Amino acid sequence: MIDINNLFPEIQKGNTQAFNTLVIAMGETLKAFAYDILKSKETAEDIVQEVFVNLWINRKKLNANSSLKNLLYVSTRNLALNHLRSVKRENERYRQFYEETAASADEYWIQEEALRLLQEAIEQLPPRTAEVLRLRLQGLKQEEIAQQMNVSVANVKRLQALGITKLKQILGPLAYFVISVIKLT
Numbered sequence: 428m429i430d431i432n433n434l435f436p437e438i439q440k441g442n443t444q445a446f447n448t449l450v451i452a453m454g455e456t457l458k459a460f461a462y463d464i465l466k467s468k469e470t471a472e473d474i475v476q477e478v479f480v481n482l483w484i485n486r487k488k489l490n491a492n493s494s495l496k497n498l499l500y501v502s503t504r505n506l507a508l509n510h511l512r513s514v515k516r517e518n519e520r521y522r523q524f525y526e527e528t529a530a531s532a533d534e535y536w537i538q539e540e541a542l543r544l545l546q547e548a549i550e551q552l553p554p555r556t557a558e559v560l561r562l563r564l565q566g567l568k569q570e571e572i573a574q575q576m577n578v579s580v581a582n583v584k585r586l587q588a589l590g591i592t593k594l595k596q597i598l599g600p601l602a603y604f605v606i607s608v609i610k611l612t
Contacts, residue, residue, distance in 0.1 A: 435495040439486050450479055453496070457503050464507040474510060478502045541605045548597040548605075549590075556590040559583055 429452050437445035454475060461471035478499060482489075489498065545564075549557045555576075562572045569587070573580045595602040 431496045431499075432494060435489075436491055438482070438495075439489070439491055441486070446479075446483060449495070453499055454479075457499055460500065461503050461507050464504065465510065470510060471507075474503060474506045477506055544598065544601060545594070545605050548594050551597055552590055552593055556586045556593070559586040560590045560594075563587060 429448060431449065431452060434445045434449050438449065457475045457478065458468075458471050461474045462468060465471050465474065481502065482499070542564075549560050552560065558576065559572055562575065563569075567575070569580050569583045573583045576583070591606065594606065598605055
């Protein structure tokens, strides 16, 4: 039976044979310990590999009087728990992203449907009234519409008001919903 703690001074000196002996002696035990925490063989292997890499990198900084076995178990536990916390945070971010995108997809669909209903209703309006409302939907201001249609701003306001009144009649109960979603007024 190998005394793990006797390997520590040799590992601190950079003895790779002592380090390999430690990996062989403790590797499977630490993997089983990590697996108990993580419930994933691959992740447990990754964690134990990281524990040994960290040990080798920091070998000169570690206290030679401390228990190497204890250090390996504590390091394995800490890395495994950090991994679980990281996964939990990542899952929370995915959940939030899903909820946000689902909500925006619903909003997009509602806006698309409202626009479709509105465009169908606009097709039923007299041509000049329909043109004013289409230009309004494109984001033009009343002054810009008046200039483009070569009419007065007052005429644009009258046609817009007339169009909205007729849209309310055509769309019935959906009118307020459609017009508010589209922000036509």
